[in-house]
Amino acid sequence: MAEVDLDIAGRSYRVACRTGEEETLRHAAQLVDGKSREALAGLGVLSESRQLLFASLLLADQIIDNRAEDPGAAPDPALTGRVVRLAERLEQLADSLEKDAPKE
Template sequence: MANIDVEIAGRKYSVACRDGEEAHLRSVAALADKRARDAADALGSLTETRQLLFTTLLLADDIQDMQSGGKGPTPPAAVDEELVAALESLADRVEALARRLEAPAPLEEPRLTP
């Protein structure tokens, strides 16, 4: 198992991958980083969570364009279905996290002590 460092949205991450997949992981991390920078450039100051949410949405939009035959960053024939499923799952998780972070904190009931 290989371990490489990637940078996305100005943060460095150490990521494990199978031996021989380092170049592929660096390539997809570069795509994610570009989309993170696109989101920040287009929307201005964002929290880290919101930037990653919009990054995920931009990547999901790219995938949807490719699946529908649109002009995405790579030809539709090159779509990796496992990658599509992983990104869609990630988008769902980031959206759920963003909703939880943006929701008002529930008020706690005062507890009576005996």
């Protein structure tokens, strides 16, 4: 297992991945960071978990839109697997953030 340091939405994360997938994970983090910043710009102040949630929704919407442009195209199994792993990791991060967040 490898570990990669990622910066998303102004915060640093150390994330484990399979050896050889580091660059793919960095690229995925750049996409999430971009969508996270897009969510923040469009919606104003958000908690970290909500910012990541909206980034995930924006990315999912982009994937859906791309599929709609070519409805006959089969999804790329490698891409689908990466999206599933990324979604699982985002859910884990959101759960962790919610557990660690101070109670209001």
